[in-house]
Amino acid sequence: MSTSETVTFDAGACPCNAGRLVKRVTSQGNPWSGVDVAFSIDCPACTTEWRIDRTMMVLRSSESAYYSALAADRVARDAVHALVLPLIEHFLKELEAPNKKALHTELTRLNLTTMSYRQFLEHMRRGNNASAAVTSTRNPGWLSSIADAHGVRDQLDRLSQTLKSTGQACTHAAQQVVRRKIQ
Structure with a gap:
């Protein structure tokens, strides 16, 4: 007991x-x-x-600007994702990796995933697509090159600039949240 x-x-x-x-x-x-x-x-x-x-007290009213900035950042991030997902899926289809190990090796070489091989296998075993394991913003050069190849580079650049701005707005808004340490 x-x-x-x-x-x-x-x-x-x-x-x-x-x-x-x-x-x-x-x-x-x-x-x-x-x-x-x-x-x-x-x-x-x-x-x-x-x-x-x-161990902090947070003033609720000071968080509203942060939550608004966070929502705008999520919208910008989703817009980038919606643009690049078909490009990633096309890239993976053309890659024609003979097995999951080769696919993971190529994604790691291109710095497109943070998953270990074990995590990647578990991800695939759960029925997820390989494209969901890709974090395309980890390699901006690669992303720009495939966007160029598909004729959407200008759109990607505009969305990326918006994402950068919303990220900066989030950082600024987070700094404005009133916090007091409890002694």
């Missing part, structure tokens, strides 16, 4: 100073388990305005 003990500590005032931050430390009654530490806000007003992320 497992037993645990929870001890509650005062971790300071909440942002509006009307309530408190609470630190709860739970330890299991056995020598091999560590402790679980959790923080909470004991203030109705601050609970709606702030959230806890591990």
